[in-house]
Amino acid sequence: MPPQMTLSAITLDCPDPRALAAFYQQATGLEPHPESNADFAGLTREDGLVIGFQRVDDHRPPSWPDPTVPQQLHLCFDVMDLDEAEARLLELGAGKPDHQPHEERWRVLTDPAGHPFCIVRG
Template sequence: MPTVARLFAVTVDCPDPLSLANFYREFLGGELRSSNPDFVVLTTDGSVRLDFQRVDNHRPPEWPDSGAPRRLHLDFVVGDLEQVAQLLVGLGATRASHQPGSGRFLVMLDPAGHPLCLSTECN
């Protein structure tokens, strides 16, 4: 099947786009672009950028909540789970109280409450 589209961005809804974009910039590196009070773009050396969009009635997803609809979350491959978790805590993230996966990955919550998963492998 021929390619008809290419993913170029993932947009994250949040109450404070600049603050959350800075959190991810500190974690991933990169550069903030197209910044205004309602929308911030983070470009990194990857092929997909992260966009942060203000949503005034934002409510962080409950983790885990089987009664709530599942939402998008981001997965990252890292070298050392605990070392990166401590970095993220220093940047304002928290470790999720529920940790599924028997230690294969670690669930963190970014400053806006979105879950993000850290893993040492991508398969």
């Protein structure tokens, strides 16, 4: 049976869509979505998948690992070298929470808007 749905976009709430898109563009090399603006910015992959960032007034960043403000979702990115990727992402403005459940296999970082994401040895 063919799939009933195809994933076309993942969208994160944030206070500044253009700034968050710039962070992820520098981190991933994805291309800016042509319809990006002050309220929504996106990045596209060659296969058409969009990572979107939408403006939300009074955005409250997740408080991972504390569930007071749940993360609700997180993105994972494969990398060749965990230490090298982590250093580069921290230079771009990522944060690194103290709690690292399996630091030898993956690292949990936060983007500039506070969303947790993982880098995984690929």
